[in-house]
Every structure is written in C-alpha cells, then in structure tokens.
Amino acid sequence: MSEEDLLKKFRSGDVRALARAITLVERRDPSIRRLEEMLRQDARVPGVVGFTGAPGTGKSTLVDSVVALLRKNGQSVAVLATDPNSPFTGGAILGDRIRMQRHALDTKVFIRSMGARGHLGGLSLATREAIRLLGAFGFDEVILETVGVGQSELEVAAMADTTIVVLTPNLGDSVQMIKAGILEIADVFDVNKADLDGHTRVMTELRAMLSLAPKAGWKPPILATVASRQEGIEQLWDAVLAHRRHLEKSGQAQALTEQRLRDETAEVAAELARRRAREALDKDPELAKRLFDDRTPYRTAEEILDRKR
Template sequence: MSEADLLARFRSGDVRALARTITLVERRDPSVRDLEEALRSDASTPGVAGFTGAPGTGKSTLVDAVVTHLRGKEKSVAVLATDPNSPFTGGAILGDRIRMQRHALDGKVFIRSMGARGHLGGLSLATREAIRLLGAFGFDEVILETVGVGQSELEVAAVADTTVVVLTPNLGDSVQMIKAGILEIADVFVVNKSDLDGHARVAAELRAMMNLAPKRVWKPPIIATVATRQEGIEQLWSAVVAHRSHLEASGRAKELTEQRLRDETAEVAAELARRRARQALEDDPTLAERLLQDGTPYRTAEEILKRDANR
C-alpha cells in the first residue's frame, strides 16, 4: 500500500489503515513521518488514562468494564495494551483480546497491544505517537494497560494524563508490596476484587501510607471495584474525570504538555543519533577499526555527531 493510499484510507476511517500505521510507529519506521505530518491538522487530543498494577490484579477486566461504561456514554475508546515482556508484538494480544472480545464488533472500540523493539524508552515514544494517531482518527478516549513490572509503570505515568494503580486484596500485593515510587505516580488507586476478603484492610493501609508520604496538591482517591461485576466503575471514571479537571484548573495540564514535548524531543533526538552512529560504524570500516583498536566510544561518538553536524 502506498503512503498516499494509507493516508486516504486512514482519513476515510479505515481501521486497518490505523492498525497498519501504528505498526509502522511500533517498528520505529521513519516512513510514517510524512503521513503524521499530513494528519497533523486532523489532530485532536484524546483523554489518556493509564492502568498499571501487578500481574493478575484485573487490569484487563477493569479496562473492559471502563470501555463498557464509556460506550454507554457514546464515547469512542481505544485501548493500547503494552507488554514490557514482549519486545515486539505486531498487534497480537491473545489473553487480552479474548477478555475484551465483547467489544470486538464495536466500530467505536479499538484494541491492540504495543511493543517496541530496541532500546528502553522506545515503547513510550511509540505509545505517544500512537496516541496522536488515535486522536487524529477521532477517538475520544485512550486507555493504556501495562503490567507493572520493571520500569513500565513509570513509562505509562510519563505518557498518561491520569495514572490508575490497581491493587487487590489477595496475591500478597497489598501495601507492603507496593514498589517505591508508586505513590508518586498514582493519581487514582483502585482496590479491585473488592468482593474478596481483606479489601478494607488494603484501603486502610494505603491511606496510612499516603498520610506518611509528602503531601501532594492532588490527593489520590481510593476506589473499590469488582471489575467482573461492573461495580465501582462509575466511581472510578468519575475519579479519573475529577483528576483531569484538577490538571486543567491548576495549570498542571499545560505544564505537563510542555514538559512532555521537551522530553519527547530529547528522546527522539537520542533515537536519531543512535541510528546514525550505528550506520556510521557500519558504513565506515576505518572508523569501526579505529574504535576497536583505541577502545574509545566517547571520542568516536563525538566524532560521528560532529560529522553529522557538518553534513
């Protein structure tokens, strides 16, 4: 498919064209740049809520319930499930796809997983681009789901407007298990599986922990849900909306936008420089040979960057 075809199909609302474009973004394929440039005028900014939490806490079930809630309000929703354990997915999401299958035939719901080949941070770059594409396609809301392992929840928090941290009464992932840093990134806490014993204790422990932490202007609410029964979902979404309003009213939304554009620019610059350095070492055997002999990556890197600047 040519780029012009892809653009025309994207604009006509063809979901396959959207999926194809996201795949290009995921592969960090530079050919998508022109298309994005062409789509810039279509861009509208969707609301972005990120859901993170330990494996099995019920994130996908919750997201599915939230999608149902939003569809009840006539909102269109895109779900991006990012899996830090699978470096490149090409859109396959097995388990999640099955769980969210009741929305499969709904044209106003788009679900896919994202991975990113290559370096750390590649996923958040790809996610940011995908969110812009989803906005251009016309989605009102974007929901991110990521398993809270490694640095993934920090990456989600860096991209989402509102970060929802999901806990449960069981699994021993109660408050003792909360990773350092999670208090700072959570805008809303959810105690899912509140049909199980111990949910009140988790909420109480969480409250106690928040009281010890440095005060924030926004105090993250704690919402009890039973995702499998669609319980607490309205309250959960109200909390997300309240947080959004807080960001707008406090001027934080504007700050975040600015800061994120700067961060993204720096990350993209790093990505481009990395690509050029690899290319230079491949194209220039003398340079590569000298690097090997001298063992001086810093000097070689500087030389490559200088060369680029002079081109």
C-alpha cells in the same frame, strides 16, 4: 499500500488504515513521519488514562468494564496494551484482546497490543506516536494498560493524564507497590476484587501511607471495585474526571503537555543519534577500527555527532 492511499483511508475512518499506521510506528518506518505531518491538521488530543499494577490484579477486566461504561456514555475509546517483554521477536500479548471480545464488533472501540518490534527502549516512543494517531483518527479516550513490570509502569505514568494503580487483597501487593515507589505515580488507587476478604485492610494501609505524603496538591482517592460485576466502575471514572478538572484548574495540564513534548523530543533525538552511530560504524571501517583498538565509545560517539551530515 501507498502513503496517499493510507492517508485517504485513514481520514475516511478505515480502521485497517489506523492499524497499518500503528504497525509502521512500531517498526520505526520513516514513512510514518510524513503521515504524521499530513495529519497535523486533523490533530485532536484524546484523554489518556493509564492502568498499572501487578499481574493478577484484574487490570484487563477492569479496563474492559471502563470501556463498556464509556461506550454506554457515547464515547469512542482505544485501548493500547503495552508489552515490553519481547524486544527481539516483537511479540505482543494477546490475552487483553481475548478478554475484550465483547467489543470486537464495535467500530467505536479499538484494541491493540503493542510490542517494541525489535527496538530496545522504543516502546515508549511508539506508544506516544500511536496516541497521536488515535487522536487524529477521532477517539475520545485512550486507555493504556501495562503488564505491570518495572520501567513500563513509569513510562505509562509519563504518557497518561491520569494513572490508576490497581491492587487486590489476595496478592499481598500493597506493600510491594509501596516499596516500588508506585505511590509517587498514582493519581487514583483502585482496590479491585473488593469482594475478597482483606480489601478493607489494603485500603486502610493506603490511607495510612497517603497521610504521610505532602499535604498540598492532589490527594489520590482510594476506591474499591469488582470489575467482573461492573461494581464501582462509575465511581472510578468520576475520579478520573475529577483529576482532569484538577489538572486544568491548577495549570498542570499545560505543563504536562509541554513536558511530554520535551521528553518525546529527547527520545527522538536519542533514536536518531543511535541510528547515525550505527550507520557511521558500518560505513566507516577506519572509525570502527579506532573504536576497537582504543575502546573509547564516548569519544567515538562525540566524533560521530560532531560530523556534518
């Protein structure tokens, strides 16, 4: 498909063109730059909500329930399930899409699992660009779901307007989350599977921890849901909207937008620098030999970056 055809189909609302564009983003295909330039006039900023938490907390069921609520309210929604686990094969988790099959025929719902496609560290940048494409396509809301391991949680928090940390009573994960520093990225806490014994204990522990946090600014609410029965979902979304109003009123929304642009620019610069370094070492045997003889990667990198293009 040519760039012109892709752009035409994208603007006509062809979901296959959107999927193709996101695939190009994942592959770091240079043509996506031109497509994004042409789509700048279509730019709109969707709301972005991140769901993170340990595996087994029911994040996918929770996201599925939120999607159902948003569609009931007449909003279009895209779900990006980020999978950082397979940087070499590009394998992206499919379980999320399987669990959300009830939305499969809804043209106002787009569900995509994203992998790094062979680029270590490239998932964050690809997801940022995918969010921009989803906004240009016209989606009102974008939901990010992480498999809940390490760095991916922090990356989702850096991209989302509101980050929801999901816990459950039966995994003993409340203390684990607190130790992992997740308190610092949570805008909303949700204790899912609240029909199980122990959910009040988890909520009490969280309240105790939050009481030790600084008093100024946003206080993350602690909510309970039973996503499998659609219980508590409206209250959860109300908390998201309340957090958005807080960001706008406090001026943090604009600051977050500017910080994300700075972060993305730094990521793009790092990616371009890596590409230049690999090309230089592949094309300049003398440079490569000096590197191998002297074992000075830092000095070699500076030499590459100082070269005129």
